[in-house]
Amino acid sequence: MRGGAFPGICLISAAGADSEKRMGIPLEPIITTKNLTHIYSRGTPFEHTAIQGVDFEAYPGEYLCVIGHTGSGKSTFIQHLNGLLKPTEGTVLFEGQDIHGSKAFTHSIRFQVGLVFQYPEYQLFEETVRKDIAFGPRNMKLSPEEIERRVQLAAQWADLDEALLEKSPFDLSGGQKRRVAIAGVMAMQPKVLILDEPTAGLDPDSRAEVMANIERYRRTMNACIIMVSHSMEDAAENADRIFVFHDSRLELRGTPAEVFCHSRELQDMGLAIPKAAQIALRLRDMGMELPEGLYTNEQLKRALLQRKGGAGLA
Amino acid sequence: MGQYFPGDSVIHRMDPRTKILGLVIYIVALFTAKSYASYGLMLLVLALVIRLSTLRLKMLLKGMKPLLLVIIFTAFLNLFFTEGEHVVFQVWKLRLTIEGVRTAGFMLARLVMLIMGSFLMTYTTPPMALTDGMERLLNPLKKIKFPVHEFAMMMSIALRFIPTLVEETDKIMSAQKARGADFETGSLMQRGKALIPVLVPLFISAFRRADELAVAMESRCYHGGQGRTRMNVLVMQRRDKLGLLFCLLVLAATIALAVFGL
Numbered sequence: 001m002r003g004g005a006f007p008g009i010c011l012i013s014a015a016g017a018d019s020e021k022r023m024g025i026p027l028e029p030i031i032t033t034k035n036l037t038h039i040y041s042r043g044t045p046f047e048h049t050a051i052q053g054v055d056f057e058a059y060p061g062e063y064l065c066v067i068g069h070t071g072s073g074k075s076t077f078i079q080h081l082n083g084l085l086k087p088t089e090g091t092v093l094f095e096g097q098d099i100h101g102s103k104a105f106t107h108s109i110r111f112q113v114g115l116v117f118q119y120p121e122y123q124l125f126e127e128t129v130r131k132d133i134a135f136g137p138r139n140m141k142l143s144p145e146e147i148e149r150r151v152q153l154a155a156q157w158a159d160l161d162e163a164l165l166e167k168s169p170f171d172l173s174g175g176q177k178r179r180v181a182i183a184g185v186m187a188m189q190p191k192v193l194i195l196d197e198p199t200a201g202l203d204p205d206s207r208a209e210v211m212a213n214i215e216r217y218r219r220t221m222n223a224c225i226i227m228v229s230h231s232m233e234d235a236a237e238n239a240d241r242i243f244v245f246h247d248s249r250l251e252l253r254g255t256p257a258e259v260f261c262h263s264r265e266l267q268d269m270g271l272a273i274p275k276a277a278q279i280a281l282r283l284r285d286m287g288m289e290l291p292e293g294l295y296t297n298e299q300l301k302r303a304l305l306q307r308k309g310g311a312g313l314a
Numbered sequence: 315m316g317q318y319f320p321g322d323s324v325i326h327r328m329d330p331r332t333k334i335l336g337l338v339i340y341i342v343a344l345f346t347a348k349s350y351a352s353y354g355l356m357l358l359v360l361a362l363v364i365r366l367s368t369l370r371l372k373m374l375l376k377g378m379k380p381l382l383l384v385i386i387f388t389a390f391l392n393l394f395f396t397e398g399e400h401v402v403f404q405v406w407k408l409r410l411t412i413e414g415v416r417t418a419g420f421m422l423a424r425l426v427m428l429i430m431g432s433f434l435m436t437y438t439t440p441p442m443a444l445t446d447g448m449e450r451l452l453n454p455l456k457k458i459k460f461p462v463h464e465f466a467m468m469m470s471i472a473l474r475f476i477p478t479l480v481e482e483t484d485k486i487m488s489a490q491k492a493r494g495a496d497f498e499t500g501s502l503m504q505r506g507k508a509l510i511p512v513l514v515p516l517f518i519s520a521f522r523r524a525d526e527l528a529v530a531m532e533s534r535c536y537h538g539g540q541g542r543t544r545m546n547v548l549v550m551q552r553r554d555k556l557g558l559l560f561c562l563l564v565l566a567a568t569i570a571l572a573v574f575g576l
Contacts, residue, residue, distance in 0.1 A: 044373075045319055084488050107496070115492040123489040125514035135511065139494030170518075184493060 028095065029057040030192055030224055031081055031113070035090035038076050042088065050076035053090070054250045056243065058192065061222045065235035068245030069270060074228050075118075077245065078194050081226070082113035111140050114190030118197050120181030124169040129160065129180050132169050136188040150187045157217045158183035159209065175206030179213060186217055193217060194226040199234075211238070236260070236274045236295050244271070260295035276300040317377075318440050324553060325367035325438045330447030332554040333435045339561040340431050343568045344424055352571040353423055359564050360427055360434075367438050377433050378426070385425050392418035441473040450548060463539025471527070479520065486515050 036054040041047050051073040058064055068074040079085040080092050083099045083106040092099050099109045114136075117123070126132035133154055137147040155165060158179040164172070169180055182198060195214065199207040215238075218225050229235055235242050235256065242259045244252040246269045252259050259266070263277045273281075273295070280294040280303075288307070294300050320326075325333070340359070347353050364371060378385075398413030436444070449466035456462050487497065490511045497508050 045321075079488065082492060084491060107494070110492055110494050115489075117485065117489045117492070120489065122519055123486055123511075123515050125511045135490075135495075136493040139496070188494070 027059045030060050030095060032057045032093040032096075033080065033087075033090065034093070036077070036080060036087050036092065037089035038073075038080065038085060039088045049248055051080075051245075052248045056250065058224045058226060060191065060224055061218070062224045063218060063238055063240045064224070064226045065239035065242045066226060066228045066245065067230060067232065067235055067242060067271065069230065072245040073248040074245045075196060078115065078196060078226065078228060081192070081194060082115045083107075083109045084115070111136070111188045112190055113192045113194065114185040114188055116182050116185050116193070116195040116198060118200060120185075120198075121169075121174070121177035124177060124181060124184075127168060128166055129169050129172070130165040132180060133165075133184045133187050136184055140188060150189065153189075154183040154187035157186050157220070158213045175202055175209065178202060178206065178210060182210065182213060189221060190223065191221070192224045192226065194228070196228045197230070198227070230271070232266070232272055232277075233274050236277075244269070256295055257293040261293040263292075263295075317437070319369065319373065319437050321368055321438065323366060323368040323438070325363060325434070327553070328438075328557060329548055329550055329554045330439050330443040331451055331548060332550070332557050333439055334444070334447050334451060336557055336561045337431055337435050339558075339565050341428060343561075343565040344428055344431075346565075346568045346572050347424075348572050349575075352568045353420065355564065355567060355571070356427055357423070360430060363434055364430075367434060369434070369437055373437070374430050374433050377437075378429055381429060385422065385429075388425060389418045389422045392421045442470060445470045445473060446544075446546070446548060463542075467539075475520075475523070478523070479516070482519055483512065483516055486512050 033054055033056045036056070037052050038050045039047060040050055054073075054077060056077075066074050066078065076085065080087055083092070086100060094109055094112060097105070100106055124132050126135065130151055133151045134147050137150045142150070151165070155161075160176070160179060160183060164176070169177060172180065178198070182195070185193065193214070198214065199210050202210065214225060214227075217223060227235075227239070239256060241253065241255055243250055244259065244266065246252075251269070252262055252265070260273065260277050263273050263281050266273050267281070276297045276299065277295040280290050280300055284290050290303055290307070294303055340356075344356055347356055364374065393414050394408045394410060396411060396414035396417045398411030400412035402410045402412065402415075404410070439447075445466050448469065449462055452460070452462045452465070487495075491497070495508060495511055497505065497512075499505075500508065
């Protein structure tokens with residue numbers, strides 16, 4: 001984090017090894033990137049730096065949110081984590097090993113780090129839902145029994161019942177298709193599950209369902225979830241830590257409380273901060289003394305009541 | 315093939331019609347050329363246009379790569395199957411003659427210059443401008459009931475969707491790779507089979523896009539070319555007239571050289 005750029009009083013000290021503190025025990029990170037830089041079409045008039053000098057680490061069981069504008073580099077970033085893109089500079093380590101160490105290792109990383117792209121339902125291709133979910137495990141060259149077991153488990157996580165497994169994926173509703181596509185990645189049982197805007201374009205019910213599926217997977221597998229989103233509201237609600245990308249750099253990182261200490265910077269980046277944080281910002285602008293880093297309705301309410309009590313009006 | 319590289323050179327700013335006609339004239343001249351002198355002239359003209367376009371020679375050569383096999387094959391055929399008297403050596407039925415070397419050399423030069431010339435046009439002209447120019451040039455064919463506008467519209471749509479489909483293919487391939495699909499190893503049969511997870515979603519999305527486009531065009535009351543005005547009207551400038559004049563002069567010169575047998 002380029003800490004110096006954001007002055008301001010904060011309730012909690014700025015980010016650092018926050019995750020280790022959170023769990024109480026020091027953990028080995030599952031994914032680390034060091035000075036990750038990616039430049040598209042180098043040496044042509046189309047040259048474009050997508051990400052620059054990104055240092056990142058994720059721990060098992062964590063729920064992370066990657067936030068940023070369209071074109072901020074977040075999509076490029078996540079495609080490095082499972083080795084789909086090769087960094088122009090810097091390294092990506094999975095459990096301490098360089099994922100581009102050997103070709104076979106790069107290939108095996110795809111199964112350890114599951115990546116669900118945006119609108120994953122456009123990648124369904126098999127005749128039945130069951131076959132489509134089995135595509136990943138089949139590529140892992142598992143035994144038929146193990147494949148079947150994994151398909152069953154994935155169907156459970158994604159809340160797909162037995163009858164649905166025999167249908168054609170093209171006959172399903174939008175929300176169902178999305179869940180089938182996500183189940184297809186879960187079936188590989190990756191230790192890290194990355195999802196690029198998994199709820200984009202879904203109705204509120206399907207949205208809640210998809211989020212519940214993901215949470216279920218995290219709890220049963222103790223998997224690390226990395227969620228790409230541009231909704232701060234979603235991130236504030238679920239994430240252990242938030243990473244904010246802006247102009248191809250990792251500008252801010254930390255727990256939601258830490259990140260929302262920088263509400264104003266976030267707004268300047270054009271990101272919509274949660275309603276409570278917006279109100280807190282306005283109140284502070286109007287001269288009211290409120291602690292920084294308020295971002296949930298509950299926190300705001302408590303802070304306001306405290307002020308009221310302090311003024312002797314209660 | 316034939317990507318557009320944005321730029322601001324004289325060649326870039328020329329009217330697409332000039333570039334299309336210029337290319338046609340250049341190709342005709344290329345096929346009338348028979349002697350060292352005329353080939354030299356063609357090479358000079360090409361070098362001049364490349365210079366004016368500010369494109370880098372490396373980029374033009376890079377575009378040639380996919381056609382390398384065809385070029386080499388043609389040169390090989392000409393080299394060994396040209397009848398001639400001055401035999402250099404003969405192995406089995408392959409006979410290398412001085413005449414063969416000469417024809418092969420000319421053929422090679424002609425092909426390379428032809429491809430480079432076409433690339434020069436597509437590299438300096440946006441695809442939309444090209445189809446616009448084509449439509450205007452084909453306009454006289456309307457007299458014989460040839461659907462010029464529809465033809466041009468089909469071409470624009472096809473061109474417009476090439477990058478979209480390429481992007482889509484990339485995306486689907488990445489997504490299937492993320493599920494462990496392997497497109498790079500295995501026998502030809504296996505690799506062909508590995509493409510199914512890409513082709514099925516690609517076709518589905520292409521049909522969906524076509525449908526959406528049709529609806530979008532319909533709801534904007536598209537009804538073909540009749541009475542349609544354009545946003546960018548093509549106007550020939552002084553540089554276009556000069557450019558065409560130059561091309562015609564080059565053609566005249568090659569014809570003259572051929573007639574006088576130089």
